[in-house]
Amino acid sequence: MSRLRFAFLYFFLCACAFAQTPGQETAKYFDSIRTSPPLLEAFLREMPKGGDLHNHLSGAVYAESYIQYAIHDNLCVTQALAFTSAPCAETSVPAASALTNAVLYRELLDALSMRDFHAFSQAGLSESGEDHFFATFGRFGMVSRVHTGEMLAEVASRAGRQNESYLELTLGLDRLSAAIGTKVGWDEDFDRMRQKLTAAGIDAAIPQTRKALDDAETEKNRLLHCDGSARADPGCKVTIRYIHEVYRGTPKEQVFAEIMTGFALAKADHRYVAINPVMPEDGLTSMSDYDLHMRMFDYFHKLYPDVHLTEHAGELAPGLVPPEGLRLHIREAVEVGHAQRIGHGVDVMEEDRPIELLREMAEKHVAVEICLTSNDLILGVSGDRHPFPVYRKFGVPVVIATDDEGVSRSDMTHEYLRAVQGYALTYSDLKKLVRDSIDYSFAEPQVKEQLGRDLNSRFAQFESIYGTELRNPGANTKGTKDTKENR
Numbered sequence: 001m002s003r004l005r006f007a008f009l010y011f012f013l014c015a016c017a018f019a020q021t022p023g024q025e026t027a028k029y030f031d032s033i034r035t036s037p038p039l040l041e042a043f044l045r046e047m048p049k050g051g052d053l054h055n056h057l058s059g060a061v062y063a064e065s066y067i068q069y070a071i072h073d074n075l076c077v078t079q080a081l082a083f084t085s086a087p088c089a090e091t092s093v094p095a096a097s098a099l100t101n102a103v104l105y106r107e108l109l110d111a112l113s114m115r116d117f118h119a120f121s122q123a124g125l126s127e128s129g130e131d132h133f134f135a136t137f138g139r140f141g142m143v144s145r146v147h148t149g150e151m152l153a154e155v156a157s158r159a160g161r162q163n164e165s166y167l168e169l170t171l172g173l174d175r176l177s178a179a180i181g182t183k184v185g186w187d188e189d190f191d192r193m194r195q196k197l198t199a200a201g202i203d204a205a206i207p208q209t210r211k212a213l214d215d216a217e218t219e220k221n222r223l224l225h226c227d228g229s230a231r232a233d234p235g236c237k238v239t240i241r242y243i244h245e246v247y248r249g250t251p252k253e254q255v256f257a258e259i260m261t262g263f264a265l266a267k268a269d270h271r272y273v274a275i276n277p278v279m280p281e282d283g284l285t286s287m288s289d290y291d292l293h294m295r296m297f298d299y300f301h302k303l304y305p306d307v308h309l310t311e312h313a314g315e316l317a318p319g320l321v322p323p324e325g326l327r328l329h330i331r332e333a334v335e336v337g338h339a340q341r342i343g344h345g346v347d348v349m350e351e352d353r354p355i356e357l358l359r360e361m362a363e364k365h366v367a368v369e370i371c372l373t374s375n376d377l378i379l380g381v382s383g384d385r386h387p388f389p390v391y392r393k394f395g396v397p398v399v400i401a402t403d404d405e406g407v408s409r410s411d412m413t414h415e416y417l418r419a420v421q422g423y424a425l426t427y428s429d430l431k432k433l434v435r436d437s438i439d440y441s442f443a444e445p446q447v448k449e450q451l452g453r454d455l456n457s458r459f460a461q462f463e464s465i466y467g468t469e470l471r472n473p474g475a476n477t478k479g480t481k482d483t484k485e486n487r
């Protein structure tokens, strides 16, 4: 080999060794902006974010929309800033008056969300973050029950515009099971209880709930122009699956009936992928019936072993309940309730033998849905006190989720922003979190595969833009625009 050819080959090999992939270049750019929240936010907004696996539909809608629904429905607003039916009583006013009364409009936004919330405590009167957070659901309940299609449209559109490709929405469209449970009454014998509910006609809840979902999806598709045309909203490209919610704060015969319908629904309709107990975990009934609820899940899991379960567990903090109440919820959800994912898991280090539990969760691949803003607002747990880094240290899969982005006045971008700022995540950490949000979803296998391929191409496009940003600042403006249009 001539000296010249050798030199050329040497140069070529060195260049290859030092050439960086678009992913590595993007990681370098990410490191260069991590101390600039505005640049970081822009980066994270464009970044593919995979799925949001813990998202309550009614909590995801912003208060501004709820006010519009109430006006459309000719509802009234009570002195406690809750929506109520017409005619307005002496102490209530038409919701429409909020349009001409700026003070009422502002007060309604604050009452229906965590906007401007400040905890207070004075003689005979107090409100914590948790009190205010959960009280919002009661205030907008009259409209959130009847505008499902519009709510789906809002949430899907917001997800699509942030480069999310998948949503698992927790919602309650079953209007029959709880009433049949109440009619039948409680029976300690689960087999007998199930037979009584069947005899009372609980099976009718399945077609009724599916019809409600059909109608809501049709309305969502209409509102977002999901007809394959150029005017289709980015939300049309978001794959949506649903989680049937069970109200754990209600009497046990209702909970049993709702769980029973949830399992049957997931079996009958591919869009329903799992069941999840909701409502404040520290509530009186949630706490006293926790073990019973887990046994109900165990019972139905044996009848329907293929139905997935994600369970709110450990959405607690010291002081909220007695220390004994913090010791076993997550473990019981995993070991008795067959939870494949845990919602929140904030109090994990208060559990009995926490290290053993973390290892068990890692071994069983039980993922934890991390909702940083929600945990801060409801539980006051954030920063170093949050177990997010502990789960990661022990190899427990974690995903970033919003919980209730409307009530929290947040979105997925800001959840990732919190994660990056609070826990010094690298770009490679972010990609792993995003990848896990698809891998630990409950989508059908072929859908999950498709979402995985789609995620690869979204990252390739994203990195082709941000990978040149350090060498050629600003050149990505057109690319960013293209990214949006191509979604």
Ligand SMILES: [Zn+2]
Binding pocket: 054, 056, 312, 343, 403
């Ligand atoms: Zn939740």
